[in-house]
Amino acid sequence: MQSFTEENYLKVIYHLAEKTETVQTNAIAEQIQTKPASVTDMIKKLADKGLVDYVKYQGVSLTEKGKSAAIDIVRKHRLWEVFLVDKLNFKWDEVHDVAEELEHIKSIDLIERLDEFLGFPKADPHGDPIPDKHGRFAKTQFIKLIDLKVGDSGTITGVSQHSSAFLKHLEKLGLTLGKQIHINDVTDFDGSVEILSSEKQINISREVAKHILISSNGKI
Amino acid sequence: MQSFTEENYLKVIYHLAEKTETVQTNAIAEQIQTKPASVTDMIKKLADKGLVDYVKYQGVSLTEKGKSAAIDIVRKHRLWEVFLVDKLNFKWDEVHDVAEELEHIKSIDLIERLDEFLGFPKADPHGDPIPDKHGRFAKTQFIKLIDLKVGDSGTITGVSQHSSAFLKHLEKLGLTLGKQIHINDVTDFDGSVEILSSEKQINISREVAKHILISSNGKI
DNA sequence: TAAAATTTTTAGATTTACCTAAAAAATTAA
DNA sequence: TTAATTTTTTAGGTAAATCTAAAAATTTTA
Incomplete structure (x- = not known):
């Protein structure tokens, strides 16, 4: 089980890795709103836990384990966004910060029931795909x-x-x-x-x- | 704004204060699942913030400010419980732990919209009253x-x-x-x-x- | 390809929320 | 009303996640 903070790092690395194969310390620092030195510390910790591959001065990438954990957080984030927009009538530009908090709620059951309650949505309010409980994304042609x-x-x-x-x-x-x-x-x-x-x-x-x-x- | 941990202390003190006027260090420690020494530390911090009245060796009680913060958390907890039972079909004995996490999500807007979505419920799934947004409880005759x-x-x-x-x-x-x-x-x-x-x-x-x-x- | 600039890491502190062990105060019992 | 017990606090320390300042590695530029 990861801490709140570790989860945030995994999520940020996951998103940054969509652009570049290995992710740079400074890029992470900017996203997390922290200093590069703090990022180095956390990366070492994540590497020790087997969640990222890390070579000094060469950047990081997620291991399979880390990627799967990250996708799980993305799933939660996007499902909560659907809830906020579809059920609570938030605007699509208002949901990000709250979903950022909700994504860290730990309960296997909760997210599966939420998924069902929302009718197993395939995309969040911005059109981003929601992975299923096995971490699989529906193929979309954009x-x-x-x-x-x-x-x-x-x-x-x-x-x-x-x-x-x-x-x-x-x-x-x-x-x-x-x-x-x-x-x-x-x-x-x-x-x-x-x-x-x-x-x-x-x-x-x-x-x-x-x-x-x-x-x-x-x-x- | 209080931290996650401070909110938990306030909530626990609030509930314990329903039985005894001033609340004992050991009682808090038992509820929070921590040591009395840690409780003393946190109480001092809460006292510095003006959330509790504290006299050494005499126990604590919530100030008006502290009480209002505590009621706010109780409100969130109970509204989330209603959501979990009414919308996600949890059993009434399964909701406490998840609500314990959800109650700390910070968004003024979120909880008001949730309240509306749930139809402004007056009680949670255990019959406990839900305070309104001004912290007022509906009078109930039990x-x-x-x-x-x-x-x-x-x-x-x-x-x-x-x-x-x-x-x-x-x-x-x-x-x-x-x-x-x-x-x-x-x-x-x-x-x-x-x-x-x-x-x-x-x-x-x-x-x-x-x-x-x-x-x-x-x-x- | 050597110098300059940038990026990353190390070293050593800080803060929050804990802890243990021991001391002090308050309460209960003899 | 002392003595024993319980409760609470103090003192000193730990782990997680941060920070600043300085050193080291890498990349860019000339």
Whole structure:
């Protein structure tokens, strides 16, 4: 069993490892909001417990054991986010901090019952996939909105940026999960995209388009 | 803002203070499962923070500030218990440990939304009253089953013993919250009580009868 | 490829919540 | 009302997770 703090390290390493194979001390420190020296200490501890592979000055990566523990925390976090949004009517940009606390509640039973209560959701309110109790992710086929061509359509099924500012912006534009969109035009000049959603013409910047994930249901 | 540990101390002191005006160091140590010396340390810290009144060798009591913090934790604990039983189908004897963790989640918003989601319940699954957001308890009129007389009837609305063994026993007897009961007979010999509930004759010991709380709806 | 810059680690402290052992105060019993 | 017992506190220490400052390794730049 891991401590609250150890769990946080595992989760952060897991997410950082999605970008780079081995994870750097400074990157972890930034995420955890702590100093690199503290990270080194904790990494040694996690290595002793067999949760990470660690070579001095070379960065860390999760072992199978560590990865499985991390996925378990991700599962809890995302299920709680679904609960907060679907049942308690939180906005999708408000749930992260509370889920950050709830993910550390220790009870095998609790999370399985919560999963059932929520109807075994496959994705959290941001479209991120929820692993099942064996740690398996459902395969999802995402395309970034920016990669669609004029005439394509699809459904918004996720975002790859979770900041409150970004989510509030999408909310204001009416671009929430499940919304149908159609690409009307792409501006050569700045790469901004003209889309049609709920009968409304919406112009979004290239930066925003990069972080909206679409599942194709039209002709692509 | 209090730490996880400080919150536990406040909660324990609050419950112990229901029996005796000032609370003893050893009593706290037993509840927290720690040593008296550790309790002394923590009490001093709580006193410095203005959460308890403390005189060496004389025991502690909560200040208004401490009491209000404690009631807040009790509120969270009981609301989570309702959630676990009503929504996640836990048994009433299974919820305590998980609620013990959930009660420390910090979010003003969360607990108000949970309260609303649950329909503003007035009591937890054991019949214990849930304070409102201002810390006010609804007045409830309880009578111990042992104090009823032959011919009286009422509704089971609470228990004053929360051990899993006791709750499982009641479950087996079919004596759960909301059940109507009628006193058929009281045995002089051992003080055991013969009651009628759901058309069944049930004999319960004096010890059990002491811990079942009844709200009177028949002639008493 | 040597110097500069960056990243990472070590060494030694600090804080929180514990602990044990022994001393002090309060309570109970003879 | 002393003596014995119990309760509580003090003193000094430990483990977890942090920190700062300085040293060591690695990477980048010139």
